[in-house]
Amino acid sequence: MLRTKLQSIANAFRDIVTLAYRRVDLQADIDRSSAELERLAQYSDVPAPAVKRVLFTEPDLAARKYLIGLFSNAGLKVRQDAVGNIFARWEGADSSLPPVATGSHTDAIPYSGKYDGTVGVLGGLEAIRALRKAGVKPRRSIELIMFTSEEPTRFAYGCLGSRLLSGQLKPERAAQLKDEQGETLEAARISAGCAGSLADVQLKQGAYSQFVELHIEQGPLLEQAGIPIGAVTAISAPAALRVRYQGPGGHAGGVYMADRHDPLLAASQLALEVEAAAKELGGQETVGTVGVLDVHPRAVNSIPRDVLLEIDVRDMDGPRRDRVLDRIRQSADRFGAERRVSATVEEINADPPVTCDERIIGAIEQAAAEARHKCQRMISRAYHDTTFMSLIAPVSMIFIPCRNGVSHHPDEYASPEAIKAGVEVLAGTLAKLAE
Numbered sequence: 529m530l531r532t533k534l535q536s537i538a539n540a541f542r543d544i545v546t547l548a549y550r551r552v553d554l555q556a557d558i559d560r561s562s563a564e565l566e567r568l569a570q571y572s573d574v575p576a577p578a579v580k581r582v583l584f585t586e587p588d589l590a591a592r593k594y595l596i597g598l599f600s601n602a603g604l605k606v607r608q609d610a611v612g613n614i615f616a617r618w619e620g621a622d623s624s625l626p627p628v629a630t631g632s633h634t635d636a637i638p639y640s641g642k643y644d645g646t647v648g649v650l651g652g653l654e655a656i657r658a659l660r661k662a663g664v665k666p667r668r669s670i671e672l673i674m675f676t677s678e679e680p681t682r683f684a685y686g687c688l689g690s691r692l693l694s695g696q697l698k699p700e701r702a703a704q705l706k707d708e709q710g711e712t713l714e715a716a717r718i719s720a721g722c723a724g725s726l727a728d729v730q731l732k733q734g735a736y737s738q739f740v741e742l743h744i745e746q747g748p749l750l751e752q753a754g755i756p757i758g759a760v761t762a763i764s765a766p767a768a769l770r771v772r773y774q775g776p777g778g779h780a781g782g783v784y785m786a787d788r789h790d791p792l793l794a795a796s797q798l799a800l801e802v803e804a805a806a807k808e809l810g811g812q813e814t815v816g817t818v819g820v821l822d823v824h825p826r827a828v829n830s831i832p833r834d835v836l837l838e839i840d841v842r843d844m845d846g847p848r849r850d851r852v853l854d855r856i857r858q859s860a861d862r863f864g865a866e867r868r869v870s871a872t873v874e875e876i877n878a879d880p881p882v883t884c885d886e887r888i889i890g891a892i893e894q895a896a897a898e899a900r901h902k903c904q905r906m907i908s909r910a911y912h913d914t915t916f917m918s919l920i921a922p923v924s925m926i927f928i929p930c931r932n933g934v935s936h937h938p939d940e941y942a943s944p945e946a947i948k949a950g951v952e953v954l955a956g957t958l959a960k961l962a963e
């Protein structure tokens with residue numbers, strides 16, 4: 529009796545010792561990370577607390593310099609590719625193995641906040657520092673990536689860096705993308721000092737063993753549930769269409785209603801049709817938005833002549849998303865024909881949904897449990913560089929809550945505690961994947 533009792537105490541003691549040995553104590557220095565986030569936010573074209581950092585503008589170039597300095601000071605090996613993706617590597621014990629990668633973006637749309645993307649870059653850096661401090665010696669190298677232009681602000685094309693890295697965007701097409709001033713990406717990247725050819729940006733399938741991105745949720749679910757960590761299981765499939773209607777215009781007083789061919793009215797019908805198509809053909813995860821509606825010449829006494837819409841459609845189910853897109857395309861042509869205005873429909877992008885890797889999700893959940901943070905599985909309705917990294921490596925994402933789910937807004941806020949939890953779970957996840 530006593531012997532079995534002693535034996536079970538001994539077993540429990542052994543389990544505790546093993547657990548304590550296996551569980552590395554990962555401590556993120558949140559004061560340092562917060563200070564770095566504040567400093568990064570100062571590289572901006574608009575007054576604080578708003579942030580605007582557009583690809584290869586002064587603030588973006590200054591921010592890049594600052595980040596490269598931080599990466600080098602942390603002892604990481606830094607390189608930059610021809611489109612300005614920045615890679616900072618912590619060499620593992622076996623350099624013949626493909627590294628584990630993490631990272632995000634630091635560009636910011638006009639009048640946005642401090643945390644979108646930046647948490648995944650500076651948080652990734654802090655995760656590597658925490659692993660080092662804890663004495664972790666990874667077998668695989670760990671690479672931190674700062675992706676170029678996740679936001680479509682300058683070249684109307686989101687995730688430029690990760691699209692080129694994964695081969696999703698062809699270098700010839702990328703080179704010819706133009707900004708509003710007519711400057712090409714090729715010219716802009718060269719004047720920003722990015723050496724080499726865009727053709728060399730693409731990485732091979734299997735260049736990384738896994739990729740995991742830390743990001744603010746940009747939605748309210750984690751905050752509402754009081755859960756600090758989200759393990760992302762899937763990313764919604766994004767698509768965008770650009771529709772242009774053109775008519776003869778005319779004086780608002782001079783042309784009878786019966787004689788008009790008003791492109792804005794066709795556009796208005798189409799905006800309602802986007803809503804109807806998403807609701808009638810889709811499910812709860814199907815969303816359709818007209819986010820751009822430009823009217824030319826935009827004068828109160830003039831019938832519009834030229835109207836441009838940009839339409840965003842997303843779904844977790846790729847084929848279902850495509851059925852919604854098809855109906856919008858067909859309706860766009862029909863409304864144009866009915867009103868006898870010319871209609872052109874152009875697909876900006878139509879990317880597939882992402883299914884995240886079960887092994888990475890498991891590692892996130894385990895790392896969260898070890899750091900004593902609750903974790904829930906969730907999907908991402910916003911797309912990220914992870915969407916394109918999934919073309920060359922297994923992926924997942926770690927979400928942390930942001931206040932009221934607000935993002936792309938100066939009020940965007942993630943608390944230091946939330947970021948600390950995210951960094952520690954990222955560190956734990958990277959340690960497991962690099963083992």
Ligand SMILES: [Zn+2]
Pocket residue numbers: 633644645678743912
């Ligand atoms: Zn982002």
